[in-house]
Amino acid sequence: xxxxxxxxxxxxxxxxxxxxxxxxxxxxxxxxxxxxxxxxxxxxxxxxxxxxxxxxxxxxxxxxxxxxxxxxxxxxxxxxxxxxxxxxxxxxxxxxxxxxxxxxxxxxxxxxxxxxxxxxxxxxxxxxxxxxxxxxxxxx
Amino acid sequence: xxxxxxxxxxxxxxxxxxxxxxxxxxxxxxxxxxxxxxxxxxxxxxxxxxxxxxxxxxxxxxxxxxxxxxxxxxxxxxxxxxxxxxxxxxxxxxxxxxxxxxxxxxxxxxxxxxxxxxxxxxxxxxxxxxxxxxxxxxxxxxxxxxxxxxxxxxxxxxxxxxxxxxxxxxxxxxxxxxxxxxxxxxxxxxxxxxxxxxxxxxxxxxxxxxxx
Numbered sequence: 338x339x340x341x342x343x344x345x346x347x348x349x350x351x352x353x354x355x356x357x358x359x360x361x362x363x364x365x366x367x368x369x370x371x372x373x374x375x376x377x378x379x380x381x382x383x384x385x386x387x388x389x390x391x392x393x394x395x396x397x398x399x400x401x402x403x404x405x406x407x408x409x410x411x412x413x414x415x416x417x418x419x420x421x422x423x424x425x426x427x428x429x430x431x432x433x434x435x436x437x438x439x440x441x442x443x444x445x446x447x448x449x450x451x452x453x454x455x456x457x458x459x460x461x462x463x464x465x466x467x468x469x470x471x472x473x474x475x476x477x
Numbered sequence: 478x479x480x481x482x483x484x485x486x487x488x489x490x491x492x493x494x495x496x497x498x499x500x501x502x503x504x505x506x507x508x509x510x511x512x513x514x515x516x517x518x519x520x521x522x523x524x525x526x527x528x529x530x531x532x533x534x535x536x537x538x539x540x541x542x543x544x545x546x547x548x549x550x551x552x553x554x555x556x557x558x559x560x561x562x563x564x565x566x567x568x569x570x571x572x573x574x575x576x577x578x579x580x581x582x583x584x585x586x587x588x589x590x591x592x593x594x595x596x597x598x599x600x601x602x603x604x605x606x607x608x609x610x611x612x613x614x615x616x617x618x619x620x621x622x623x624x625x626x627x628x629x630x631x632x633x634x635x636x637x638x639x640x641x642x643x644x645x646x647x648x649x650x651x652x653x654x655x656x657x658x659x660x661x662x663x664x665x666x667x668x669x670x671x672x673x674x675x676x677x678x679x680x681x682x683x684x685x686x687x688x689x
Binding site for chain 2: 341343344345346347348349350351352354355361362365366369370372373376377380390394396397399400401403404
């Protein structure tokens with residue numbers, strides 16, 4: 338019975354709001370028609386420049402690249418079938434079981450994405466110090 | 478008012494009760510229709526989630542303004558793709574009417590006309606002088622004034638009106654979904670990048686906001 342009265346109340350509310358909604362729909366409809374014409378003209382322009390409205394945006398291309406990289410990594414890891422590794426935490430002297438491959442390969446974890454975006458650690462950390470001429474002489 | 482109620486016959490009271498019941502049922506029906514529209518718009522709005530999912534999850538977009546701009550672009554593109562067919566239908570109908578008028582040299586032709594247009598396919602009613610009830614709403618009986626007739630000469634009205642009605646309703650549905658996606662996009666812009674301190678204590682931290 339309460340549901341009936343709730344619907345009755347909502348009915349009154351919707352009847353009151355209905356004209357506003359119709360006005361909003363008409364305004365957006367008219368605005369949309371103008372937008373439609375503008376996009377139509379733009380699509381003609383794009384057609385003659387060899388492009389299309391269906392082309393991916395810059396953000397889409399970046400996202401697709403990241404996702405495809407993650408997928409490629411997943412496939413590579415799956416094919417190599419890596420066994421779960423164990424590492425020793427020296428501070429606590431505990432053995433930590435690393436998660437299995439399937440669990441760690443969730444394409445939507447932020448860590449994976451961060452790995453894709455950041456440069457490899459080796460490039461940042463390894464500094465090759467070349468010996469100077471004096472040191473070479475001393476060595477000789 | 479009280480005197481008026483005293484003067485009412487049993488028949489009048491029954492009629493008032495019936496009218497009230499009909500009004501209540503009409504409001505309930507409006508409630509159901511409104512709820513259906515709201516649900517439909519929520520469902521249509523979910524499409525923006527699908528459009529913006531990859532760029533947000535891969536962190537290509539990391540701020541509110543960027544997401545709003547990207548979402549608007551995507552929303553307009555989808556609107557264009559969806560609105561092409563109804564607009565073509567309506568444009569074809571208008572072109573047909575203009576050509577018909579130009580050929581007939583009569584730009585005053587009304588395609589909805591009850592004699593020479595789409596209206597000829599429907600019954601037409603008129604009010605009689607007989608009153609059902611004289612005291613409330615002055616209800617009068619109605620009678621059929623014209624029966625439906627089909628004439629091939631009215632072909633332009635028969636083609637124009639259904640095309641415009643179908644195209645118009647289709648276009649309004651597309652506009653409704655465009656609006657729904659826009660509303661959903663604005664909600665997402667605030668919720669996706671929201672930083673909340675709800676339940677956070679700087680000394681203890683919380684599972685969602687650990688101490689850095």
